[in-house]
Amino acid sequence: MTTRERMTWLLIGCAVGAGIALLYAPQSGKETRKLVGRKAAEARDAALEAGEQVRDTLVETGERIAEAGRGAYRKGAGIASDAAARAAGLVERGRQAVKG
Numbered sequence: 001m002t003t004r005e006r007m008t009w010l011l012i013g014c015a016v017g018a019g020i021a022l023l024y025a026p027q028s029g030k031e032t033r034k035l036v037g038r039k040a041a042e043a044r045d046a047a048l049e050a051g052e053q054v055r056d057t058l059v060e061t062g063e064r065i066a067e068a069g070r071g072a073y074r075k076g077a078g079i080a081s082d083a084a085a086r087a088a089g090l091v092e093r094g095r096q097a098v099k100g
Helices: 003-023 029-099
Strands: none
Touching: 003 029
16 A cells, blocks of 8 residues: 555544544534534545546556557557568578579
8 A cells, every 4th residue: 555545544533533522512503514524525525536646647557558559559560570580681691503
């Protein structure tokens, strides 16, 4: 589990704990409902931010993997091209030897 994931779960746990504590706090029902609503909105915002961070990390990782794949393809294509050229040279030398 990464540090970012741990921090996300810590924030979610704090928000849930704060919500439970508010339910047992000695306030009027109206004040408690307002406070719970605010805390729920804060928890929602924190969860959305964490989701965005995870999405960004996945996109960056996908881009790095795709670029590595393109690099490997280019390298393989170069090797295949060189091998084909060498094979053509060998075939030509074989023809010359047979003619010759």
